[in-house]
Amino acid sequence: MAVLVDQNTRLLVQGIGTEGANHMRRSIAYGTNVVAAIHPRRGGEQQDGVPIFTTVDHAVRDTGANVSIIFVPAPGAADAILEATAAKIPLVVCITEGIPVLDMVTVKRALLGSGTTLIGPNCPGVITPGTKTRVGIMPGDVFLPGGVGVVSRSGTLVYEVVAQLTDLGIGQSTCIGVGGDPIIGTRQVEAIRMLNEDPGTKAIVMVGEIGGSAEQEAAVYIKEKVKKPVVAFIAGATAPAGRRMGHAGAIISGEDGKAENKKAALRAAGAYVSDSPAEIGSTMKRALQERGLL
Numbered sequence: 001m002a003v004l005v006d007q008n009t010r011l012l013v014q015g016i017g018t019e020g021a022n023h024m025r026r027s028i029a030y031g032t033n034v035v036a037a038i039h040p041r042r043g044g045e046q047q048d049g050v051p052i053f054t055t056v057d058h059a060v061r062d063t064g065a066n067v068s069i070i071f072v073p074a075p076g077a078a079d080a081i082l083e084a085t086a087a088k089i090p091l092v093v094c095i096t097e098g099i100p101v102l103d104m105v106t107v108k109r110a111l112l113g114s115g116t117t118l119i120g121p122n123c124p125g126v127i128t129p130g131t132k133t134r135v136g137i138m139p140g141d142v143f144l145p146g147g148v149g150v151v152s153r154s155g156t157l158v159y160e161v162v163a164q165l166t167d168l169g170i171g172q173s174t175c176i177g178v179g180g181d182p183i184i185g186t187r188q189v190e191a192i193r194m195l196n197e198d199p200g201t202k203a204i205v206m207v208g209e210i211g212g213s214a215e216q217e218a219a220v221y222i223k224e225k226v227k228k229p230v231v232a233f234i235a236g237a238t239a240p241a242g243r244r245m246g247h248a249g250a251i252i253s254g255e256d257g258k259a260e261n262k263k264a265a266l267r268a269a270g271a272y273v274s275d276s277p278a279e280i281g282s283t284m285k286r287a288l289q290e291r292g293l294l
Contacts (some may be wrong), residue, residue, distance in 0.1 A: 015071035078103035094120035118185025124155030146171015151197035153175025164281025
């Protein structure tokens with residue numbers, strides 16, 4: 001089983017520039033069914049055997065695309081999300097970093113009641129190893145099919161967590177990078193809810209960061225609803241207050257944003273909290289063993 005992307009995914013690439021084309025090739029090589037690409041001046045051409053269209057609506061009508069990935073530069077990325085939403089694409093994954101906050105306010109309003117789920121912006125995407133479906137920029141070779149779902153604000157730490165799990169022989173169901181910008185489409189708690197309701201996911205890793213209260217919201221849901229083992233790590237514990245570290249959303253501004261408060265909330269919710277990124281895999285192994293799942 002999986003969430004968000006699977007063997008039925010028909011992927012559309014918005015923004016078929018250098019990066020978009022490179023990652024499209026990698027997704028095709030991984031096994032993803034890429035059916036269309038978008039470029040405003042190259043309609044009617046092909047890129048690596050994939051037909052190029054000038055509009056998302058045209059691409060959806062001709063190819064049945066049901067997932068879009070966006071590599072459009074920041075000034076135009078919000079419009080790209082809105083175009084995909086107007087075309088009624090069920091899932092949109094936005095890789096672009098640094099979209100203006102006011103643009104994302106408009107996007108969030110447009111998403112309400114639209115039927116479109118947005119992952120990102122400023123995210124590594126989504127991958128389901130068991131179905132060879134990669135919608136993002138994650139290195140597919142470190143993933144192993146299995147039953148552990150991963151949710152992370154940090155893209156790099158997705159790869160690190162997965163590499164540790166794979167080295168221990170612990171496979172993954174679906175891995176979701178929710179994004180590190182201040183305004184994102186799908187929050188951690190929503191991604192955890194998806195994995196909690198997925199019968200093929202038997203445990204969850206959540207990688208959070210300083211800043212905001214997303215991890216505390218997730219902790220409330222974990223305590224009330226999640227019976228599966230959850231391993232959590234909070235990045236940025238040594239960051240000075242008031243200084244942005246890495247992601248635009250990773251800035252401590254109030255008590256909720258502090259790493260120690262996030263960890264305390266997650267421990268109180270019953271999660272296994274790892275204090276070191278190097279121990280996330282071993283912590284999950286211990287959690288699975290204690291629950292009789294390994």
